[in-house]
Amino acid sequence: MTEHVTEQQRRTDEPSAGPAEHRRGLSHGIAVTEGERPQKGVTRDKVFELVDVAVLYGGKPAVRDISLDVYRNNITALIGPSGCGKSTLIRCFNRMNDLIPSAEVQGQILYHGEDLYGPKVDPVQARKLIGMVFQKPNPFPKSIYDNIAFGPRTLGMKGDMDEIVERALRRGALWDEVKDRLHDNAYGMSGGQQQRLCIARCIAVEPDVILMDEPCSALDPISTGKIEDLMLELKDDYSIVIVTHNMQQAARISDMTAFLIVELDADEQNRWGRIIEYDETEKIFTNPSDKRTEDYVTGKVG
Amino acid sequence: MSDEFEPRTERARLAVAGARSATMAALHDRPTGEAVRSLIFQALIMFAVSIALIGLAALLIDAFVEGEGSLSLNLLTEPTSRDADNAGFRTAILGSLWLIGGVVLLVVPLGVGAAIYLEEYANRERWWNRLIELNIQNLAGVPSIVYGILGLAFIVRGPLDLGFVLAAGSMTLALLVLPTVIIAAREAIRAVPPSIREGSMALGATQWQTVRHQVLPAAVPGILTGVILAISRAFGEAAPLLLLGAATFVTADPSDPFSGDFTALPVLIFEQAKQAQSELRELAAAGIIVMLAVLLAMNSFAIWLRNRYEQRW
């Protein structure tokens, strides 16, 4: 408990990069002073609105009854025990579930007010705006430069490619480490570097949202720390949704947290995930409304 | 032994059978009997391997012994001739090379295209895609002479009506080795991990952009190896060409794939091997040596390619 308060204090004590409005990722223009909580009911920019969303694989639900809003310039964390469908859920945000033939998405997902699954929506276009970083770093078998340049080139972005690559690598906190070996194969990098490369690659196409599916679970603690710091910087320009099985990570960096659990049906044949609680991170971890949330975040269960 | 315990899976059944056999051996058989039989068995299977290896060695040695007398640079430079002393394989070698060139031109786009379709685009649940796969597997096993009949009926005559020309030979051989290329290309494409595709799609690339810029470049070494293996096979094939008018006595070098007579190295060797005269038989053996040398070069190149450019994921 004490640790949490210190974390919060520390964050507001830090010299912030931008105007006070950017602290705590709230973009309503009201300055937030230390220790003061934002009032409920203040309108914040919604990037995603989910209403009664369910995902089925071959007719069987993997997650259901998902309703939540993702806010601009926030880090939104999805936590919960394994098998509760966090990865399935996050893949809805950029229509990656389209790639699985047996997958079906029900319910409504709005992206800046537009139906993301509307008939006229092109998933390829959507993915340009909503990027994704995966659990296991997956750089392309090319040079570092070509990894970054692939997105802008393929998408036909205008501009000097060298500049674009440098900008992306700087933003991804990787430039200093690789500026002298841009044309080396990406596979020669360490796991943490590869993941930052994947983040830089994602940023290079100038998305609006960055989705991260357990980005640090394959990495060592030091790399994890670097990436967490990076995420806090990136939050200024992007909206981030992160799936993590590491509760402390969620507590450290996220603004909003959704807690999911696994539910079984009557004869224990089928299982699916659902959201139990979705609220400000501080509340989830210090004063959750649901006992199941409390049991999970205090480590009593799974 | 009681039969109360009935193993339910295939795996369990085998495990039990093995265990039973081992136990009975331990309890019943005389130790020396088992050891002796074991040794004899081991000797037998090593003998089996040796026979295969000796057979191969004998084949190669025989070709060398018969043919080395006729080996000379002339073989590569002189055209076919009735005069056994001056005859060479130039026309036949060039003919084979032209044939193979045509095969490569046809088989790479068609084979890689089919492989991409099957691996990246086709929905396996659909019956027509499974039919395509079944067809490819079957075609891989159709006798080469039947491809000759196919070529005769549809390419030389029939709808395409090209006549007994080199192009017809190329097209028929291409059909013959196409299943091999498709199967090899599919394996190479399948070896590219799904995470690469996901990474590309997540950036907003289309499926074709992903295939063209990520999957294919990574699969190229495997595809190339498959293509080389396929053309090795085509290079040594004679049966279909017999039906397609590969004449044996052709003296002019190939110049136009759509007209004129053509020949190929295996066909020429075949004709020479059939003859009773020993000079011609020796020439045939020399031709075999040349053919094997070319094949060795091709396959070594394929192996080198694979080792150098193989992507370890």
Add this chain to the structure above:
Amino acid sequence: MEARDIGVSSPVGLSSRLEAPSRRWGEKAIFAALAVCAALSVITTTAIVISLLGPAFGFFQEVSPGDFFLKSEWAPAQELFGVLPLVLGTLSVVLWGLLFAIPIGLGAAIYLSEYAGPRVRKIVKPVLEVLAGIPTVAIGFFGVSLVTPLLQDIWPGEFLGGPPGFFNAGAAALCVGLMIVPIISSISDDAMRSVPAGLREGAYALGAGKMRVALRVVFPAALSGTVASIVLAFSRAVGETMIVILVAGNTPNLTLNPVEPIQAMTAYIGVTATGDIATGTIEYDTVFAVGALLFVITLVANLISIRLVRRYREAYE
């Protein structure tokens, strides 16, 4: 304050940003082109069937199937259309060849999978692949140049009617057998190696020796893969042309005796379709009738083998 701070709910023109810039005709065209490449396989099979069935049908208008399949004299020039000698000729070569190839192939497979160390494997397996890649004309030459004379030399007197002549089925069988050994050994080796280690180790742990494990555990476990390899080898042997023409000859002969010369189905097609027989005649059509029979035999064998391979792959997945 930047524009971002103000609660703008939707960036300008978002719906147009989510729509595709074009109907993506390029992607659709590419899909179609690739599908055509794949469909070519179906077209090829259809073409083969048509090219065979058409004239074969015409043939069977003239010659009754009964005559074709049951009569035992083949001499189309004299209007004798009993295909049995050709079938028996092929069978003679194939069966004697399998008799040679199966023990060698299986023995090699067991050796490679159960006995050989990795270094030996590294050498022997590629060498067997080399055998698989030797062009059949070369093997045919080998048959005429070495195998037949050798057989003639070592033949025990009058056994089966005397030493083989210049053309004989036995030498062809040995050559074809040598050709198909790699098929049997390679596929059987794969099948044996995919038997889970746990099964072997269980038997070893009970004190079984290598031979017992190989014969009582591994071999039965890999049985469908092994049988598949034999069926595939059979199919390949049936379809072989150059070896039989060179070594077994071109005389139709109703016999399974390996010392005799025979004419295989493939050989008949090979020498007739190149010859001077006029097209459109009944004689010419015999080529297609025999070809159709050949195709059907190998098709059935291939289908069986595909089925068996699928079964052995499924057993351990």
